[in-house]
Every structure is written in C-alpha cells, then in structure tokens.
Amino acid sequence: MAEARVHIFLVKRWLLLLAIALLSVAWQEPTTGALPDTLRKYRAADQLTEWIYTQLQWPAATPLEKAAILKQATTHIWRLPKTAEEVQAWQDLLINQGYTLLLSGDIVSSTDAYQQAFEWARQHLSTTDESLVLEYILKPLGNNYTRLGDYEQALFIHQKALALANSLQDQSALAGTYSNLTNTAGNMGQLEQARLYCQEGLKVADKKSALYGLLLSEQADVCEKLSQHDIAKSSIRESIRILRQQPAGDQEAAHWLFMAYQQAGDIYLSTPITAKQYYQEALHYMRRKQVVRKREQAKLYQRLGQLYVALEEPQHALSWLDSCARILLPGKDFRQLKEEDMYGEYTLLDMLFARAAAYNQLQQPDAALQAYRLCFATEHKLRSQFISASAKEMAVSDSRSRYEMAIETAYNCWLKTRQTSYQQVILQFMENSKSQLLWEEMLQQAQYHTGDSTLKRIRLLEQAQIYYRKEALQNGGGDSLLKVRQQRVAWDLATLRKKMPVMANDTLSVGHLTKLLPDKHVIRSYFAGTTGLYSIELDKQGIRFTNRLAITTQWHDSLLYFRQHYFENGAQAMINTPKAYYDAAYRIYAQLFRQQPLQTGNTYMLMPDGVLSTIPLEALVTDSVYPAAIGKWPFLVKQxxxxxxxxxxxxxxxxxxxxxxxxxxxxFIARQQHGLAALQGVEAEKELMAPVISNGRWFPDAQATVASFRQALTESAIVHISTHAFLKQDSMQAPHIAFYDAPFYLFELNALPRHPAMVVLSACGTADGRLVTGEGVQSLAHAFMAIGTPAVVAALWNVNDATTPQLMQTFYKTLSTTANAAAALQQAKLSWLKDPAVTDMHKLPYYWAALGYQGNTQALQAGVLPARGNYWYWLLLLLGIPVFILLKKISNNRHI
Structure with a gap:
C-alpha cells in the first residue's frame, strides 16, 4: 500500500510538472540531431517510459514543431504500455499533444488527442487520478467541443466534470466547470440556463479571484444576448477591474483580461468609437504582455477587421484581416488560396466572410465570391467535425445569412453582365445552403452496404442506440443507468464516426444534372432569404430562368398565416370565405410563377425553401378572375x-x-389500440384499393404489427401506411407510427438493410413536422428519404376520410399504366375535381391537396404494380379462342 501511495504521488507530480511546464512554456530552439539518437537508445533497451518523457521534455521552437514531435511519438511507439508508469506516461503524452496542437491552432486534432486521453484514462482507472483528469482532460476537451460548436458533446463532457468536481469537493473546480457550462449553454441558445449556471459559479468562486472575473465576463455575454444591456456593460466593466488586479505572473488571468477587452468591444459595438477603444486596449495589452495564444490574436485581428467593415473603411479592414490570415494560414498567399487549404476554425470562417464584405465595398465582386467560396469550404469542414444532430442543424441555420449575402453578390453580377457563369454560381450557393444534412445522411446510408468493418461497428452501435432509446421511452426516461448507457453508446458512435472520411462538398455540375432529367421534366429551385426570394429554373438545355423577388418579414408571416388559417386549422375558413382564399392563393401564385408560368405537359420538380416548404403549391390558382364554381377554379394542379x-x-x-x-x-389500422381514436376512412381506403392491386399483401388491424411492417420495408417495392402518425406536439417524446401492437419510432429506420422504392403515407400530417432553417421540414417523409427511399407520398395536414380512399384508388389504378408516379397522383386529384358526384364544397383544396409527391417520379419499374383487370382480359381471351374454333367447325359442318 505504501508503494502504491508513493506511485500515485509520483504520477501526480510528473503530470503536474509537465502541465505547469507547458502552461508557462517559453519556446526554445531545439537541439538538432540528438533526439533520434536518444530515442534509439531507449528503444533498444525497451525503456518506454523514458522514451516518452524524453520527447515530452524536448525543446521546440514553436508549438507546431512540438506538436509534430509528439505526433511522431504516437505513431512510432513499438509496443503498448504495460506497467503503471508506462500507462501514465502515455496519458501524459496524449494530454500534452492535445495542448500543443491547441496552441498551434489545430483545434480539430487537439480535440482528437484529448478524446484519446479521455478514453485512455477510462480504460486505466486504477492508475488515473481524478483531479488531474478533471483539470487536464475534461476541461480542455469540453472547451474544444465548445470552440468547434459541438455543444451537446461539450455539455456531456462538462456534466461529467461537474459530477467529478462535486465528488472531490473542489470549489475552484466547481466554479470553473460552471463557467464552462455557462459558455456551452449560452452557445446552445439556452440563455436562461446559462445565466443560472453562471450564478452558481459566482456563488462558489472567490470574489477576488481571476475566475470570478471570468464568470462576470460570461454573465455580461449572457445578459447582452438577453438584451439586458445595462447589466452586460456593468458586468464586463467589473470583470475587467477584477482581472486587472491579478498578479502579474498569472498568465491565465492575463488571457481572460485580454478576452474581456474584446468582449467589451463586442458589447459596445452599437457605439463604434467605444468598441474601437476596447479593441485597441486588447491590442496594446497583447503587445505589452506578449500573449502567445495565436488563435486569440487572430480573433482580435478579425474583430478589428469586422469593425472597420461596419465603419465602411474596407482598406483598413483588409489590413487587419490580412494580419489574421497570416496567423491562421501561415505562408499562404490569399490570392492563390484553394478550398483544400481551408480547415475547421470559426475565426477563419469569420475572417473570410468579413473579407468578402470588404471586397464588396471595394466593388470587387469576383474577389468577394472567391472569399465566400473559401468561407463555405471552411464551414463544411467545421460541420463535419460535429457529432450531434442539433449542433449540425444549428451550424446550417447560422450559415443562411452568409449564403444570402453570397447569392445576392452573384445575382447582382449576373444582372450586370448576363453571363451564365454567374447563374451557375447562384445555383451552387443555393444548393450548398439546402438540406446538406439530409444529403449526407443519404450518402451515409448508402455506405452501410459496402462491408467496411468500421461501418459495421457503427451499424451495431446504432442498433444498440435504438434499443436504449426505445427502453427509455417505455419507462418514461427515469432510469439513470439507462441514461449512462445511452451516453456511452453516443460517445462510442461519435468516436467511430470521426474516423470516417469527410464527404466532399462537391461542385455542382449543371450539365450532369440536366442529363439526368427525364423527358419533359423541369427543375425549379428556391432560396428564401430575409430580403429576397431567389429562383432558378433548368431543363435539359441548362439554366433557362433566374429571378429575385424582394420580400420582407411580412411575406414570411403571410405564408405562415395562409397555411395555418386555411389548412392547419381545418376546412372552415376556406368554406366560409372561399373568395378570400382564392385571392390569397392567387397573390402567392403571382409572386412565385407569374414571370415564368408552368408549361402544360411538363413535370416540375419544385425545390421550395423555408416556409415555402409548408405550402401546397398545387392548391394555388393561376388567374385573378374568381369563378363561382369551385370545380372551375384554375388550380395549379391543372396546369x-x-x-x-x-x-x-x-x-x-x-x-x-x-x-x-x-x-x-x-x-390499414382502423381500430386502434392504446386508447387511440378509431380512423373512419381506413377501411374504405383498403376496400377501394384492393380491386386495382393484384399482387398486394394486406395487413388490417391486428395483422398490422411492427414486425410485419419491418419485414415489408425490406421486401416490398411499395409500402402503404394508413394509421396514426405522431410527429410534433404529441404526448410521446419521439416521432413514431402507431401500429396495432406497438409504436414504430423513426430512429428505427436506420437499422434497415433494404428499403422500398416508394412509401405512401396516407396518415395525417406525415409531410408535416419541425421546420429547420436550411434543412426543410423534418417530417415522417423526410425520415424515409434519409434512409434512401426514392419516392414518398405524404400529407401536409389531416387527410379527409371521404376524399383519401378515392384519391388512393385512382392513384394506384393510374400507377399501373404510367411510369410517372407524380402524374398518377396528379390524375387522382384531377379526377376528383372533375367528378360530378363530388359536391362543389368538397372540391376546395383542403379536401384533396394534402397529399404531395416527393422524390423520383420514375421510382417504380415496369411490372411493380400490374393492374388486376389485365389478368381477366387475357384469361377471357384465352378461353375465347377454343370456343371460337369450335363454333367455326360447327358452322363449317352445317355448310357441308
């Protein structure tokens, strides 16, 4: 026991000395030539501990050179550590590698190194000191995830650190962890929670300490975001006062003061002169104190550049942005930068965006467009490092304003020159701004069938994750052990996914896309910004229409009102005031289509954006003249x-x-279990569909189990679902489809080895869901497309019990004779509008326009759905031939 205590003491001493040495390091010129000889000597003697610590203590001129030495050590090790000293030495190596990589500006590799250190510590608990794990692994790892914007992972790490700090009863560590939690929650948009974390930290921190000053600066940041400007200003001033009083040798306090000056500049941006004074204070302080954190210097230069952009002094702005670029992209000539030169770093992203704005002010749009391209390449690489879906969604949403500026620049160039190359740039920016996460998910699903061992392991962990999530939903989420298991699986998945290659943000080829278009197919894509709605149309010959519609916030609000008032809230508003609906529908049509009307006989692939994704465009009307008979209305579906x-x-x-x-x-589940209401139109839907489908398997009520559904998804070309679906604002926590025996959760789709060519979701609201900026509606249809389903028919609102059975009957009947499945759905709607048996009121679009076709119009191959009637025709023909021959013989005999 005494020997064990001595060992733990020595381990602590080693790690603390190394960490302190790194925190106060003054980079030295290396002694060249001696290191390889020394390492060979230790390797020959199999002295792994000495081999590791020699490289840790070896001097280097810069953090980048030191990081290179430590990186070599991790790749040149000749065996795994065995003894306790070797295990600890290896952990020290990973920790120091993470730190030097952070100092050198490579935050992604730094995060990977800290993550490896964390995993190593978890695997060797007997030789790991918890206080050192807290300070030198969890703290920097969580902060790195925060810097990268992967806030859920950061929150997971910081909460582990909080539990550890509580168990150690370390007040300073508690205050520091609350500081980290404040920062993370604030970045996640959870401002009230961030304020509470900050208050907890201020309670336990020493009021004269640098940490108290840091917490005040974080309080200032939260209050500024909560529009509590006076509190923000007083908090940041008090923070600066406290941090100024710290001892001269406290480098951490010096760093926090340096950052507080910059934060004060951000808070006072509405008064540029005061903001400039604070930024200048930070600049003077940096030069006087020789702050060595290059990343923070670069951030200051970027802020100064952004300030001068706001002051419309582009030359001054570019001067500061050049200084930022020299740190972030050393040795690179900005005029020759390529997208491959970019890496995941927020300051680099902000610098490039500010640079584009400066070039626009200088009337140099081509230079601005190149800066935007580099900005978006950086953004793509940043997003590829995120693990949680919410972090990725937030990154996509945050990018929208940047894309709008880039698209506006390219559009103005096109207006001036009419060069088609600028149309292609517009299309590229529009495309890169939309549904990137869905596309990446679709590519990832396609990769799962390659047989790669890492992918197989990911698939296994995803299945475990599905199991744990279902268990948590069934027990109400109260099982703490289950939560730990979920977190562990999520962590392992994150680690493995980081090993997968980054998917390239490829340049869109208009020529290649147009070759893929079937005959008489046209694409029209939209981008809905805050001030402009951009649209581009292309056919087999290329781009043939480009337009910008000036819009305001009121335009977005009017579309939301149109949808909610006339569709989400039921049919009554449309029934009571049909002309008001007609006029509103025509106004929207005129904005979207009047300049370039849809041509009869064509199939249009519409790619709406933002709130447009929630509007049934087929229900718009194409003429301002109001016919009294609703069946005569010129609906867009007729065009x-x-x-x-x-x-x-x-x-x-x-x-x-x-x-x-x-x-x-x-x-078809008409009679529901689990207290759900019966669905009146489901039985009628099945009865009307059955005569037109010859090769179907039918699962009514009790036969419609989760197991049979899962089997159908892997075997059938068409899967039709008519039951309850729960997507948002429901009692259950996770979106799901209600089958007779149990719910099928959307996350279970990821475990499927194969999928249908088409899924038809005639349940209510299956195309509706949460609208994510830049990603579109996160609906049940979206989930099926994410696993690779080529075509989905789904409903934007509650389908009508009387209409849907007849629409589905006509749809499937037409589907057996046409290759264009979208045209089959159109025909079903047109037949409803033409049917004299349908009352005029029921020809209002609320009753027939809910179902929309999404995806590949040619998804079904010939013979997938042969019509039942064809079999009887051929059978009668075959039976008729011998009868005809027999009658002919009788006739001939009579003549004889």
Whole structure:
C-alpha cells in the first residue's frame, strides 16, 4: 500500500510538472540531431517510459514543431504500455499533444488527442487520478467541443466534470466547470440556463479571484444576448477591474483580461468609437504582455477587421484581416488560396466572410465570391467535425445569412453582365445552403452496404442506440443507468464516426444534372432569404430562368398565416370565405410563377425553401378572375404535374440506389389500440384499393404489427401506411407510427438493410413536422428519404376520410399504366375535381391537396404494380379462342 501511495504521488507530480511546464512554456530552439539518437537508445533497451518523457521534455521552437514531435511519438511507439508508469506516461503524452496542437491552432486534432486521453484514462482507472483528469482532460476537451460548436458533446463532457468536481469537493473546480457550462449553454441558445449556471459559479468562486472575473465576463455575454444591456456593460466593466488586479505572473488571468477587452468591444459595438477603444486596449495589452495564444490574436485581428467593415473603411479592414490570415494560414498567399487549404476554425470562417464584405465595398465582386467560396469550404469542414444532430442543424441555420449575402453578390453580377457563369454560381450557393444534412445522411446510408468493418461497428452501435432509446421511452426516461448507457453508446458512435472520411462538398455540375432529367421534366429551385426570394429554373438545355423577388418579414408571416388559417386549422375558413382564399392563393401564385408560368405537359420538380416548404403549391390558382364554381377554379394542379424535392443533391441521390423490386404491402389500422381514436376512412381506403392491386399483401388491424411492417420495408417495392402518425406536439417524446401492437419510432429506420422504392403515407400530417432553417421540414417523409427511399407520398395536414380512399384508388389504378408516379397522383386529384358526384364544397383544396409527391417520379419499374383487370382480359381471351374454333367447325359442318 505504501508503494502504491508513493506511485500515485509520483504520477501526480510528473503530470503536474509537465502541465505547469507547458502552461508557462517559453519556446526554445531545439537541439538538432540528438533526439533520434536518444530515442534509439531507449528503444533498444525497451525503456518506454523514458522514451516518452524524453520527447515530452524536448525543446521546440514553436508549438507546431512540438506538436509534430509528439505526433511522431504516437505513431512510432513499438509496443503498448504495460506497467503503471508506462500507462501514465502515455496519458501524459496524449494530454500534452492535445495542448500543443491547441496552441498551434489545430483545434480539430487537439480535440482528437484529448478524446484519446479521455478514453485512455477510462480504460486505466486504477492508475488515473481524478483531479488531474478533471483539470487536464475534461476541461480542455469540453472547451474544444465548445470552440468547434459541438455543444451537446461539450455539455456531456462538462456534466461529467461537474459530477467529478462535486465528488472531490473542489470549489475552484466547481466554479470553473460552471463557467464552462455557462459558455456551452449560452452557445446552445439556452440563455436562461446559462445565466443560472453562471450564478452558481459566482456563488462558489472567490470574489477576488481571476475566475470570478471570468464568470462576470460570461454573465455580461449572457445578459447582452438577453438584451439586458445595462447589466452586460456593468458586468464586463467589473470583470475587467477584477482581472486587472491579478498578479502579474498569472498568465491565465492575463488571457481572460485580454478576452474581456474584446468582449467589451463586442458589447459596445452599437457605439463604434467605444468598441474601437476596447479593441485597441486588447491590442496594446497583447503587445505589452506578449500573449502567445495565436488563435486569440487572430480573433482580435478579425474583430478589428469586422469593425472597420461596419465603419465602411474596407482598406483598413483588409489590413487587419490580412494580419489574421497570416496567423491562421501561415505562408499562404490569399490570392492563390484553394478550398483544400481551408480547415475547421470559426475565426477563419469569420475572417473570410468579413473579407468578402470588404471586397464588396471595394466593388470587387469576383474577389468577394472567391472569399465566400473559401468561407463555405471552411464551414463544411467545421460541420463535419460535429457529432450531434442539433449542433449540425444549428451550424446550417447560422450559415443562411452568409449564403444570402453570397447569392445576392452573384445575382447582382449576373444582372450586370448576363453571363451564365454567374447563374451557375447562384445555383451552387443555393444548393450548398439546402438540406446538406439530409444529403449526407443519404450518402451515409448508402455506405452501410459496402462491408467496411468500421461501418459495421457503427451499424451495431446504432442498433444498440435504438434499443436504449426505445427502453427509455417505455419507462418514461427515469432510469439513470439507462441514461449512462445511452451516453456511452453516443460517445462510442461519435468516436467511430470521426474516423470516417469527410464527404466532399462537391461542385455542382449543371450539365450532369440536366442529363439526368427525364423527358419533359423541369427543375425549379428556391432560396428564401430575409430580403429576397431567389429562383432558378433548368431543363435539359441548362439554366433557362433566374429571378429575385424582394420580400420582407411580412411575406414570411403571410405564408405562415395562409397555411395555418386555411389548412392547419381545418376546412372552415376556406368554406366560409372561399373568395378570400382564392385571392390569397392567387397573390402567392403571382409572386412565385407569374414571370415564368408552368408549361402544360411538363413535370416540375419544385425545390421550395423555408416556409415555402409548408405550402401546397398545387392548391394555388393561376388567374385573378374568381369563378363561382369551385370545380372551375384554375388550380395549379391543372396546369402541370408537380413533384417536390429537398435539394438537387437529394433528388440526384433518389435517382439511384438499390431498392426492393416488386410487391405491395398495405397497413390499414382502423381500430386502434392504446386508447387511440378509431380512423373512419381506413377501411374504405383498403376496400377501394384492393380491386386495382393484384399482387398486394394486406395487413388490417391486428395483422398490422411492427414486425410485419419491418419485414415489408425490406421486401416490398411499395409500402402503404394508413394509421396514426405522431410527429410534433404529441404526448410521446419521439416521432413514431402507431401500429396495432406497438409504436414504430423513426430512429428505427436506420437499422434497415433494404428499403422500398416508394412509401405512401396516407396518415395525417406525415409531410408535416419541425421546420429547420436550411434543412426543410423534418417530417415522417423526410425520415424515409434519409434512409434512401426514392419516392414518398405524404400529407401536409389531416387527410379527409371521404376524399383519401378515392384519391388512393385512382392513384394506384393510374400507377399501373404510367411510369410517372407524380402524374398518377396528379390524375387522382384531377379526377376528383372533375367528378360530378363530388359536391362543389368538397372540391376546395383542403379536401384533396394534402397529399404531395416527393422524390423520383420514375421510382417504380415496369411490372411493380400490374393492374388486376389485365389478368381477366387475357384469361377471357384465352378461353375465347377454343370456343371460337369450335363454333367455326360447327358452322363449317352445317355448310357441308
């Protein structure tokens, strides 16, 4: 026991000395030539501990050189550590590698190194000191995830640190962890929670300490975001006062003061002169104290550049932005930078965006467009490092304003020059701004069939994650052990996914896309910004229409009102005031289509954006003159066939892929279990569909189990579902489809080895869901497309019990004779509008326009759904031939 205590003491001493040495390091010129000889000597003697610590203590001129030495050590090790000293030495190596990489500006590699250190510590608990793990692994790892914007992972790490700090009863560590939690929650937009974390930290921190000053600066940041400007200003001033009083040798306090000056500049940006004074204070302090953190210096230069952009002094701005670029991209000539030179760093992203703005002020739009391209390449690489879906969604949403500026620049260039190259730039920016996460998910699903061992392991962990999530939903989420298991699986998944290659943000080829278009198909894509709605149309010959519609916040609000008032809230508003609906529908049509009307006979792949994704465009009217008879209204559905897609890339992905080739499976649950209301139109829907589908498998009520549904998804070309679906604002925590025996959760779709060519969701609101800026509606249809389903028919609102059975009957009947499945759905709607048996009121679009077609219009191959009537025709023909021959013989005999 005494020897063990001595060992632990020595381990602590080693690690603390190394960490302190790194925190106060003054980089030295290395002694060249001696290191390899020394390392060979230790390797020959199999002295692994000495071999590791020699490289840790070896001097280097810069953090980058030191990081290179330590990186070599991790790749040149000749065996795994065995003894306790070797295990600890290896952990020290990983920790120091993470730190030197952070100092050198490579935050992604730094995060990977700290993550490896964390995993190593978890695997060797007997030789790991918790206080050192807290200070030198969890703290920097969580902060790195925060810097990268992956806030859920950061929160996971900081909460582990909080539990550890509580168990150690370390007040300073508690205050520091609350500081980290404040920063993370604030970045996640959870401002009230961030304020509470900060208050807890201020309670336990020493009021004269540098940490107290840091917490005050974080309080200032939260209050500024909460529009509590006076509190923010007083907090940042008090923070600066306290941090100024810290001892001269406290480098951490010096760093926090340096950052507090910059934060004060941000808070006072509405008064540029005061902001400039604070930024200048930070600049003077940096030069006087020789702050060595290059990343923070670069951030200050970027802020000064952004300030001068706001002051419309672009030359001054570029001077500061050049200083920032020299740190972030050493040795690079900005005029020759390529997208491959970019890496995941927020300051680099902000610098490039500010640079584009400066070039625009200088009337140099081509230079601005190149800066935007580099900005978006940086953004793509940053997002690829995120693990949680919410972090990725936030990154996509945050990028929208940047894309709008870039698209506006390219559009203005096109207006001036009419060069088609600028139209292609507009299309590229529009495409890169839309549904990137869905596209990446579709590509990832396609990769799962390659047999890669890492992918197999990811698939196994995803299945475990599905199991744990279902268990948590069933027990109400109260099982703490289950939560730990979920977190562990999520962590392992994150680690493995980081090993997968980053998907390239490829340049969109208009020529290649147009070759993929079937005959008489046209694409129209939209980008809905805050001030402009951009649209581009292309056919087999290329881009043939480009337009910008000036819009305001009121335009967005009017579309939301149109949808909610006339569709979400039921049919009554449309029934009571049909002309008001007609006029509103025509106004929207005129904005979207009047300059370039849809041509009769064409199929249009519409790719709406933002709130447009929630509008049933087929229900718009094409003429301002109001006919009294609703059946005579000039609905857009009468003008052309319409299908929808999230983006060009997702549509392209839906054109390929291995799907089930034949078969139909239908699930019809009229009488529900678990207290759910009965569905009146489901039985009628099945009865009307059955005569027109010859090769179907039918699963009514009790036969419609989760197991049979899962089997159908892997075997049938068409899967039809008519039951309750729960997507948002429901009692259950997770979106799901209600089958007779149990719910099927959307996250279970990820575990499927194969998928249908088409899924028809005639349940209520299956195309509705949470609208994510830049990603579109996160609906049940979206989930099926994410796993690679080429085509989905789904409903934007509650389908009508009387209408849906007849629409589905006509749809499937037409589907057996046409290759264009979207045209089959259009025909079903047109038949409803033409049917004299349908009352005029029921021809209002509320009753027939809910179902929309999304994806590949040619998804079904010939023979997937042969019509039942054809069999009887051929049978009668075959039976008629011998009868005809017999009658002919009788006739001939009579003549004889």
């Amino acid at each position: 052309a066939t319409i299908a929808y897609a999230y983006s060009l890339r997702t549509w392209q992905a839906q054109l390929s892929g291995d799907t089930n080739k034949k078969g139909f499976s239908g699930f």
